[in-house]
Amino acid sequence: MVSPILVIALSLFFAFVIPLLGMLSKKLPRWVPPISILVNLLILLSNMDKISGGAMLITTAGIKPPIAINLAIDRFGFLFALLIQTVGFLLSIYYLAQDTKDERFYMLFLLNILGASGIVMTGDLFNSFVFLEILEISSFGLVAVQKDKKSLEGAFKYMMIGAIGSSLYLLGIIVLYLSTGSLNMADIARLMPNIPDSIKLFAGLLFLIGIGVEVELFPLNAWAPDAYEGAQDSISTQLSSIISKAGIYLAARIFFTIFNGFYALEVVLYLGIITFIIAELAALMQKNVKRMLAYSSIGQMGLLLFVFALISKRADIFIFTTIILLALNHAFGKGLLFLSLGALTGGTREYYIDSLKGSGKSNVLAGLLFTMGAFTILGMPFFFGFWSKISALISIMKAGYVYLIGLVLLVSLFEIYYYGRVIVNIFSGEGKAQKTGFIYASIMVIFALFIIAFGVWPHPVFSFAHKAAVALFERTTYITSIMGGM
Amino acid sequence: MHSLILFMVLGLSLVLVVATLVIWLSKDLLVAILASAIVSLIASIFFLVLQAPDVAITEAAIGAGLTTGILLYAMKIAGRYEDD
């Protein structure tokens, strides 16, 4: 039996061992992340059958929960863990092909993946705070690694907002601890009915602020455009495909499993739609393509959060499925967009729309892949985005917000306009020839294959997402599988 | 809690208030950093009063000692006065 805790333990081991390997040879450290993440993927896949209804319980310190920390992996967490490790693996291959960097970069990268997978696997609230901090600190290190003005600015803003946000998250955990006497998620969920409403509301708002930083919710996303713009293309991919997804998982776990459909999620409903509209409008104004993608990413997260908050109106498994589909589409689509934009610029970091003129002609592959990424975000047929957007519209209708469908479609028109503008621009005029390395190109192609495969043949993804949604939906099963038949 | 201890805590919290005001108002970062070290030190005494000796030792070593050290090293680069 291979315990899933090895995913975390071995990643840590590998991260700690990198400096020792670096002393032996300068070439060794870059091989560590791909190997480590591959091992993680194998461990996860070997546990696939063991995770059925309910959660898989892995204790630490040999003591049962809630006394000691435990990991709790249900199908929902498993799906996110798989997503994170897959994207992480592709990115680690990408770094393998890059020129020699400081070995410490690989440690930050590996620990970033570790933090995200820790968040989706843990069953303990305070433990999730620790992993959140690992994720945050490593990501602002990664954003700043470029050491130019933009990236430093983004990293500092991210650090400031993240530090206050995560402190408030900690305060929320403490409030729940004081009223239940436990830190275990399942145990707190079990004791939730005994907590007075005023405490629930207060703790819920504190959690909302803490997680809102990660999921780029409206007043807390001031860091996002600068961080996305300043970071390297691969780091932007990581921010949109891994870090915000870990945030979505945490939000779902806390507000559904623990709070059982928190009624103040109505706040998120409005904030989500505001985020969506403002970010898409801001994207419309941008001349800088990368900043435009960043705003578009925030907008997509806004839509996702809006659908997420519909749960407070109507608890429906279909809405849960939609959240997962939107998250998957956003992870692969935005990842592909950022990577192909990097290929189009050829590493010059010139992202203005005029300087991209004709780059799609000289680098046809990257141009096509960028187009595909844009199409899936727009929700064109035969792409994965089509299914997720349709499900989102159906979910909104099911929750009784029919008039908002028009709004979402209207905003989609903006999206079509600003993506179309870039696509037309990169395929017109003559540009300098840019070369893309074989490995870089194949990683982008893999991202694109995911999108097309899911789009043409959506059934397996739908059923997988549905199973995960059921696991999230049935919170009593989750609680009893962790706490025993209480 | 013994009332004598409470009086001591009251006196220390007044110092705490003054130290935070100094951090806010001081244009000289050296003064502000040292005031924040004082805040950490007083907090560690509070931890001791609240029967948390482990935390008190950690806060005294990390908050008052090490953080001050790294802040001072950073100040050497970033400039001592706010207007720089």
Place this chain on the structure above:
Amino acid sequence: MIRKIVAFIFAFYFGFILYSFIYTHFPFGERPLKGVAAHYVEKGVQEEGATNIVTSIVTLYRGFDTLGEVTVLFLAATGLGLLLAGWKEEEKEKPEPTLIMETTTKYLFPLVLLFGSYIFIHGHLTPGGGFPAGVVIATGYFMMFIAQKEFKPSEYLLSATESFAGTLYVITGLLGLALAFSFLANVAPLGVPNTVFSAGIIPIIYIIIGFKVGSEMTGILQHMKEV
């Protein structure tokens, strides 16, 4: 000015809400121990053999957190090193330390190291433990950085200690997984409570943490000093 007023209103409103909330719901000192805390206090010594309950929570019951915490520090040390790497060094006039400082620190340094080791070895008996101990050791180095002109610990050695201690920590955890089917399980014999050789793997973990935190913090200070 407007920003200041808005910030003032925002911050004090937040404080007011927070204060009124905690004062009504969690009156000071009147909350009885319940849930996991009651378990730790009642059964902690029998289960893990450490008389300092906080220590057994930190290293065993919530040991996974501590592993994460060590990782956060490791992350800070590496991130700092990565960000400050390749700083254009300019020759600066460094003030000459006085003879008194130079001589006293030379003799004080081993004592500080000894004190740090004392704290982490007795972590399961007395307040303290690996983290403050490591920081005490690092402050010993800090003192040397300030007072001695030519003092420079080997970066190679620091980094090796750091990653060696980290791997040892994970291996200790994996040992638990191999022997008791649970990560970080207390597999060593518990011994008689209140003696130095007791509490199973707690002293081992704290010694590892002491070395790791000491080398990491020294590394951070050295990086900051060299720019």
Place this chain on the structure above:
Amino acid sequence: MNAGHLFYGSSVFLMVMGVFIALTGKHLIKILLGIDLFDVGLNLLIISFGYVNGGTAPIFSRYPHVFKNVVDPVPQALVLTAIVIGVAEIAMGLAIVMRIKEKFGTCNISKLKELKW
């Protein structure tokens, strides 16, 4: 005199001043000092939550004799973690600040034209 007002009051005051300084500080290091102050206040608040009237520290140094009335050990363990995480955050922040000084030539917010909040 009420001990609750004293401890809760001073920790909430620290948190409020921390947020205030972080929002209005002119120098980047001062902003970090604000965040640091906020963390100290939060830690003090958490430890005050764990206090039990007349309780002793959760260390049984005369072992076979076990004290009945001890303060809550869990918040202490959590705060130990939180302190270390706080210093890690500050250290990373300072590294970024030092790089900002190198690139922009200043750490003063009003002179950092590109750093608009």
